[in-house]
Amino acid sequence: MVGKPVSLSKWPEYVWLNNSIVRWSEASVHVFSYGLHYGVGVFEGVRGYYDDGLIKVFRLEDHMRRFHKSAKILYMSIPYSVESLVKATAELIRANKFKSDIYVRPVAFRGLGDFSLKSLNPVEVAIIALEFGKYLKPSGVKCMISSWRKPSADSIPVLAKATGLYLLYHLASVEAHKNGYDEAILLDSEGYVAEGSGENIFIVKNGELVTPPTYDAILEGITRDTVIKLASEVLGIRVVERRIRREELYASDEAFFTGTAAEITPIIEVDGRLIGNGEAGDITRKLVNLYREVVLGKISKYRHWITEV
Ligand code: PY5
Numbered sequence: 687m688v689g690k691p692v693s694l695s696k697w698p699e700y701v702w703l704n705n706s707i708v709r710w711s712e713a714s715v716h717v718f719s720y721g722l723h724y725g726v727g728v729f730e731g732v733r734g735y736y737d738d739g740l741i742k743v744f745r746l747e748d749h750m751r752r753f754h755k756s757a758k759i760l761y762m763s764i765p766y767s768v769e770s771l772v773k774a775t776a777e778l779i780r781a782n783k784f785k786s787d788i789y790v791r792p793v794a795f796r797g798l799g800d801f802s803l804k805s806l807n808p809v810e811v812a813i814i815a816l817e818f819g820k821y822l823k824p825s826g827v828k829c830m831i832s833s834w835r836k837p838s839a840d841s842i843p844v845l846a847k848a849t850g851l852y853l854l855y856h857l858a859s860v861e862a863h864k865n866g867y868d869e870a871i872l873l874d875s876e877g878y879v880a881e882g883s884g885e886n887i888f889i890v891k892n893g894e895l896v897t898p899p900t901y902d903a904i905l906e907g908i909t910r911d912t913v914i915k916l917a918s919e920v921l922g923i924r925v926v927e928r929r930i931r932r933e934e935l936y937a938s939d940e941a942f943f944t945g946t947a948a949e950i951t952p953i954i955e956v957d958g959r960l961i962g963n964g965e966a967g968d969i970t971r972k973l974v975n976l977y978r979e980v981v982l983g984k985i986s987k988y989r990h991w992i993t994e995v
Pocket of ligand 1: 730731732855881882883884885886905906907908909910944945946947948
């Protein structure tokens with residue numbers, strides 16, 4: 687089936703829930719939880735790579751910092767510091783004794799209490815860590831421009847990685863799959879290219895990288911930031927943050943997605959137009975290889991991004 691590269695091999699044994707490590711089967715919340723009804727929650731996605739008998743977690747602290755910032759935007763306060771969430775993640779990984787690459791999903795949401803829209807019910811926090819392979823096809827994905835648009839930054843806070851926002855990305859992603867594509871690309875409210883359903887986007891034009899700016903309605907992706915740094919600091923490639931017109935994407939030399947789950951995934955076709963010659967381009971390939979070395983801690987300059995467990 688097109689676009690089903692997600693590999694969740696099995697459920698893990700333990701989950702971290704409200705400051706305790708509990709069995710997977712016991713990690714439940716009430717059906718009257720506020721976050722379930724109204725999407726009032728925030729989450730993160732973090733990857734850990736199994737290498738040299740260790741799990742190397744990539745930019746864990748940065749993800750936990752963004753987790754806190756997302757919560758703040760939603761009037762929520764996560765009752766655990768960034769440092770304690772980092773420690774909790776390490777404990778959870780150790781408890782599960784993973785022997786392959788993992789994905790870590792911290793989530794915080796308003797729990798049980800009043801259902802009125804002004805309610806500020808207690809915040810519940812969980813961290814889930816699972817064995818996880820590729821999210822998108824590493825050889826490249828065929829995309830469609832979604833019929834769903836990203837709301838402008840004054841409609842809903844798009845900077846927060848808020849659970850409720852993912853209704854939009856779910857609709858876009860399902861629409862793309864139902865139409866035979868691997869992934870959706872959303873335009874912003876003014877018709878410029880914004881991002882994928884769960885990824886930031888870059889194009890290559892005249893040897894430079896171009897990506898939508900963070901003052902527009904996109905998530906400030908941690909992989910996006912990583913790629914900007916690697917391109918400019920290691921590969922000497924100029925990165926321009928500016929708006930991208932849809933037609934520019936169609937005519938780009940190369941294009942790719944960045945995201946924790948997607949890592950760096952080549953975009954090989956958009957709305958029936960091949961990008962470049964329809965295969966991952968040179969700059970994309972260089973970045974994919976470099977990113978792999980960085981997440982495994984092979985490049986000393988960026989080793990501080992890795993938490994070894
Ligand atoms: N834009 C959106 C809408 C995202 O959901 C994500 C991450 C990104 C950009 C990239 O951000 P980062 O590089 O910080 O991961 N998406 C999640 C992920 O874990 C969820 C995917 C299902 O990759």
